[in-house]
Amino acid sequence: MSRWRPPPEKSTALITRGGHDRLKAELDELWRVKRPEVVKALAAAAAEGDRSENAEYTYRKKQLGEIDRRVRYLSKRIPALKVVEGQPTDPEAVYFGARVELERVDDGQLLRYRIVGPDETDAALGYISIDSPLARALLKKRIDDEFPVELPGGPARFVLVDIRYAE
DSSP states (O other): OOOOOOOOOOOOOEEEHHHHHHHHHHHHHIIIIIHHHHHHHHHHHHTTSOGGGOHHHHHHHHHHHHHHHHHHHHHHHHHHOEEEOSOOSOTTBOOTTOEEEEEETTTOOEEEEEEEOGGGOBGGGTEEETTSHHHHHHTTOBTTOEEEEEETTEEEEEEEEEEEOOO
16 A cells, blocks of 8 residues: 555635734744754754664654644745735625624524634634635525535534624
8 A cells, every 4th residue: 555645625725814924923933933943952862872762853853844844835835825805895795704603503503603714724713714614605695594504514504693804
């Protein structure tokens, strides 16, 4: 069995201004702060002698590889992203950047989400990717629209209760 895997689907190259600023700050932090610290610690671990039995050296090499991988990804991804700012021409419909409130039809549970780019999703904040099934189903919906969604946990029906675009 080979290690080859098919490439993942291309994700949407949209991002909010806040998400773009966070990615740039992360890249700067990794490149200017964390990487030099790890390189310094790696050099100190390498100076201790036998590298094959040096756990600190092995750990730092792995850590440096993870940082370099993330730096490479961010260096390619940030220039490819399109920052979406402001409100859409029709603020009564759901588009990228919308903050929505949904009601689950079967149990009346209220859910709040913000539709953002795939690089800035955060479940704790209620940020969902525009590539997610729920966000795809929400696009162009208006208040009081009822719609079905095929979620990983099974089918569900929602009613759109509110749409906001202000930060």
